[in-house]
Amino acid sequence: MTDTIFFYSFALMTLLGAVLTVTRKSAVHSAMWLIVSLAGVAGLFLLQGAEFLFAVQIILYVGGIMLLFLFVIMLVNLDEAAKQRQFNKQWWVALACALAVGGEVIYFIRKGAGAIQLARPVPAAPVAEGNVERLADVLFSQYLLPFEVASILLLVAIVGSVAMAKKRA
Amino acid sequence: MLHPITIVHYLILSAALLLVGTIGVLTRRNIVIILMSIELILNAVNINLVAFSRYFGDVVGQIFAIFVITVAVAEAAVGLGILLALFRNKETVLADEVDLLKW
Numbered sequence: 001m002t003d004t005i006f007f008y009s010f011a012l013m014t015l016l017g018a019v020l021t022v023t024r025k026s027a028v029h030s031a032m033w034l035i036v037s038l039a040g041v042a043g044l045f046l047l048q049g050a051e052f053l054f055a056v057q058i059i060l061y062v063g064g065i066m067l068l069f070l071f072v073i074m075l076v077n078l079d080e081a082a083k084q085r086q087f088n089k090q091w092w093v094a095l096a097c098a099l100a101v102g103g104e105v106i107y108f109i110r111k112g113a114g115a116i117q118l119a120r121p122v123p124a125a126p127v128a129e130g131n132v133e134r135l136a137d138v139l140f141s142q143y144l145l146p147f148e149v150a151s152i153l154l155l156v157a158i159v160g161s162v163a164m165a166k167k168r169a
Numbered sequence: 170m171l172h173p174i175t176i177v178h179y180l181i182l183s184a185a186l187l188l189v190g191t192i193g194v195l196t197r198r199n200i201v202i203i204l205m206s207i208e209l210i211l212n213a214v215n216i217n218l219v220a221f222s223r224y225f226g227d228v229v230g231q232i233f234a235i236f237v238i239t240v241a242v243a244e245a246a247v248g249l250g251i252l253l254a255l256f257r258n259k260e261t262v263l264a265d266e267v268d269l270l271k272w
Contacts, residue, residue: 007174011182018186018209022193027201034205041186041212044179048223050231053215053238060238065208065245072249073201076256081263087196088265094195102188106181113177134228135235143232150239157243164250167257 006047013040026082027073034069035062051131179220187213198263200255204248211241 017037024030042057139147172178186209193206215234222230256262 004172004174007178011178014182015185015189018189021205021209022189022197022202027199030202030205034208037186037209038212041216044182044216045219048179048219050219050222050234053219053231053234056235056238060242061208061212065242068245068249069201069205072252075253076201076262078199078201078262081199081261084198084263086198088198091196095192098188098192098195101191102184105184105188109177109180109184131228131231135231138228139232139235143229146236150236153243154239157246161246161250164247165253 003047006043010040010043010047013037014044015040025086027078028070031066031069031073035066038062038066049131052135176220176224179216183213183216183220186210186216198265200252200262200264203264204245204252207244207248208241211237211244 014037017033017035017040020033021030021037024033038057038061042054042062045051045057046054190206190209190213193209194203197203197206215237218230218234218237222228222234252262255267259267261267
């Protein structure tokens with residue numbers, strides 16, 4: 001019962017935040033609503049027993065990425081953009097296509113819901129070790145190479161963004 | 170009246186979040202908000218991965234979610250760098266005013 005209540009409140013937080021993010025005029029307001037949405041997603045992670053991802057979501061998204069967005073909003077002059085039209089000319093085509101895809105996805109999820117055996121109980125997590133230990137075990141043995149590749153990707157991203165943002169000499 | 174929460178609830182929520190993000194990417198003109206909508210789309214993917222990770226009792230789904238978050242961070246950093254360079258050269262943040270290749 002409490003699970004149900006928490007799920008619906010986090011889902012409401014996520015969706016409301018998302019809708020307000022894409023509809024607000026000012027980019028700062030959008031960023032604030034994006035924080036609400038990302039915090040809702042973090043709550044959903046916690047509800048599903050993914051404690052490590054919950055912490056990562058809060059620290060990295062709310063603490064890191066949003067800070068980056070707010071810095072850029074501060075550096076770039078958005079006053080002119082806020083006075084103009086907010087949606088492009090083809091917005092109704094985009095809306096129609098997105099709603100068509102959405103209807104399709106919902107239809108197939110409902111149609112396939114029987115196939116994934118809803119009655120099957122969720123396998124209980126082993127109680128001996130926590131979420132972080134299990135993640136670390138798999139990440140640093142089976143997925144060590146992708147982990148290292150991800151670090152190279154981050155290095156390239158750091159160098160790339162600095163090269164992109166620096167002033168021409 | 171309230172059904173117990175199953176994986177289908179999470180899948181439908183994730184689909185809805187994906188759609189809101191897609192609509193944001195396709196309709197907004199402000200590049201900062203387009204980048205935020207991309208973050209929403211990646212979060213929808215993560216909800217799906219974690220839901221299936223719990224459903225199968227397998228922790229690999231959460232590992233994939235960590236990699237998705239890594240890519241999202243790299244994308245945001247490079248995207249915002251490009252935005253700064255664009256603003257320095259063209260004095261605009263509206264996506265449809267960057268039409269050098271349009272004729």
